[in-house]
Amino acid sequence: MEPSPDPASMPLEKITMYDEFNIEVPEDEFPRKGISARAANALVWSDEWTDTNPMLNMSSFVTTFAEPEALETARRSMYKNYIDHDMYPQLFAMERRMVRWLHELWNGPKGVEPYGAATIGSSEACMLAGLAHKWNWRQAREKAGKDGSRPNMVTGSNVQIVWKKFLRYFDVEPRIVPLKPGNYRLTADQLDQYVDENTIAVVAIAGQTFTGEDDDIQQIHDWLDDYEKRTGVSIPMHIDGASGGFVNPFLYPDYKWDFRLPRVQSINASGHKFGLTPPGLGWVVFRERKIFNEDLIFYVNYLGGEMPTATLNFSRNAAPIAVQYYQFMRLGFRRLQAHHDAHAGECREAARRAGQERLLHDHERDAAHSRRGRHARSEDQELQRVRCLEQGARDQIALAVAKLLHVLGRQLQTDKALMLGARIVDDDGEVTVAIAMRIRFGASLVPGQFDLGFGFVVAQIDEREVVEIESMTRG
Numbered sequence: 338m339e340p341s342p343d344p345a346s347m348p349l350e351k352i353t354m355y356d357e358f359n360i361e362v363p364e365d366e367f368p369r370k371g372i373s374a375r376a377a378n379a380l381v382w383s384d385e386w387t388d389t390n391p392m393l394n395m396s397s398f399v400t401t402f403a404e405p406e407a408l409e410t411a412r413r414s415m416y417k418n419y420i421d422h423d424m425y426p427q428l429f430a431m432e433r434r435m436v437r438w439l440h441e442l443w444n445g446p447k448g449v450e451p452y453g454a455a456t457i458g459s460s461e462a463c464m465l466a467g468l469a470h471k472w473n474w475r476q477a478r479e480k481a482g483k484d485g486s487r488p489n490m491v492t493g494s495n496v497q498i499v500w501k502k503f504l505r506y507f508d509v510e511p512r513i514v515p516l517k518p519g520n521y522r523l524t525a526d527q528l529d530q531y532v533d534e535n536t537i538a539v540v541a542i543a544g545q546t547f548t549g550e551d552d553d554i555q556q557i558h559d560w561l562d563d564y565e566k567r568t569g570v571s572i573p574m575h576i577d578g579a580s581g582g583f584v585n586p587f588l589y590p591d592y593k594w595d596f597r598l599p600r601v602q603s604i605n606a607s608g609h610k611f612g613l614t615p616p617g618l619g620w621v622v623f624r625e626r627k628i629f630n631e632d633l634i635f636y637v638n639y640l641g642g643e644m645p646t647a648t649l650n651f652s653r654n655a656a657p658i659a660v661q662y663y664q665f666m667r668l669g670f671r672r673l674q675a676h677h678d679a680h681a682g683e684c685r686e687a688a689r690r691a692g693q694e695r696l697l698h699d700h701e702r703d704a705a706h707s708r709r710g711r712h713a714r715s716e717d718q719e720l721q722r723v724r725c726l727e728q729g730a731r732d733q734i735a736l737a738v739a740k741l742l743h744v745l746g747r748q749l750q751t752d753k754a755l756m757l758g759a760r761i762v763d764d765d766g767e768v769t770v771a772i773a774m775r776i777r778f779g780a781s782l783v784p785g786q787f788d789l790g791f792g793f794v795v796a797q798i799d800e801r802e803v804v805e806i807e808s809m810t811r812g
């Protein structure tokens with residue numbers, strides 16, 4: 338066969354997309370010749386088309402859908418550089434406004450100056466919060482004439498990888514509380530072996546990666562109060578609300594996981610998870626401005642005016658910030674709440690069709706049982722209680738989940754995971770049971786074949802269930 342002519346030597350009008358497309362993409366050297374836009378587009382597409390469609394990928398936790406108007410918003414901001422507040426003052430104003438909104442959503446105290454930032458994701462947000470606590474701790478130590486060279490941070494072994502990165506990158510001693518089979522959330526139980534005067538903060542999670550549970554935030558908080566009474570050492574808390582930060586306020590408004598607890602000084606959340614923006618947005622919000630140490634703020638003067646910067650990144654795409662603003666305004670508290678409810682409802686319906694009673698552990702009540710409940714929701718009731726399923730129930734669950742996935746028409750690939758929430762509301766509007774799960778499969782969906790990351794949780798949010806589970810836990 339004659340070799341096909343080199344498109345670069347062909348007269349332009351003779352070149353078709355196919356001539357250009359039919360080239361070897363170099364693996365190890367930088368492409369020498371350019372090609373037309375159509376060919377470039379076709380080549381990129383042909384490279385990527387076997388990647389999973391993001392809408393079928395429930396394992397990377399991020400938002401995978403936006404309505405056309407949100408995309409239009411994104412497109413307009415695509416070439417704006419977030420860091421240039423001088424040229425894009427309105428974008429900066431949106432960010433400031435959203436920080437105040439989140440401070441309010443997370444029940445920050447009134448009459449203080451809220452502070453926070455839009456970040457690339459929760460990872461950057463966590464690192465900023467960790468740095469703030471490290472600085473505050475060191476300053477307090479130095480002021481008291483004590484050694485400020487051996488900071489540590491206490492957290493559970495259920496933390497997301499970002500905290501391990503923070504600890505290593507920023508030279509803070511990890512004090513990671515191991516969790517026992519059957520209990521995958523950080524509680525106050527072992528804290529006395531880990532917390533001391535060098536602890537810069539205790540990190541507790543709202544919506545952890547493995548099972549979806551919250552750590553026992555209130556219990557940890559109260560333990561730290563008691564610790565301060567005993568020792569005079571006051572230790573702040575940071576809440577990693579990457580997922581829970583945009584779930585708890587809507588589904589469990591009375592549950593105190595946030596700035597209502599005085600020790601909680603900072604919270605992060607992922608805009609690109611339940612904040613419903615495309616990948617590339619996280620938030621860190623501080624209880625008040627003074628917690629973000631002034632030492633960490635830099636002032637730059639080469640973009641126009643003199644402006645403060647306190648993020649780890651400098652240049653970044655502004656589009657996700659604009660989309661977040663769009664989503665908050667578009668949906669508001671009520672629609673976000675309804676969105677979570679509806680999403681959960683759909684999962685619940687699917688779970689029911691798949692034989693949902695199998696999804697529940699012996700200890701839990703099924704929806705029919707709960708439907709008989711008529712308890713008024715008291716304002717202060719703790720709404721969320723989560724139980725992990727014991728080994729014995731797993732086969733049944735795997736089967737039920739396989740059915741559920743079948744009903745949902747979703748596919749899972751090897752080593753992919755799924756997170757679902759189901760919230761069951763009585764005919765008379767009472768909240769009874771919520772189901773949340775994250776499943777990590779091994780090679781297939783065959784029941785029983787899942788790797789160690791397998792996790793499944795059932796959250797009971799009915800008043801009476803809480804009482805029962807609490808007493809069971811104590812017993």
Ligand SMILES: *Cc1c(COP(=O)(O)O)cnc(C)c1O
Binds near residue numbers: 544619
């Ligand atoms: C996702 C997640 C993170 C990291 O967040 P990114 O937005 O992916 O950077 C941190 N902590 C928890 C609990 C998470 O779920």
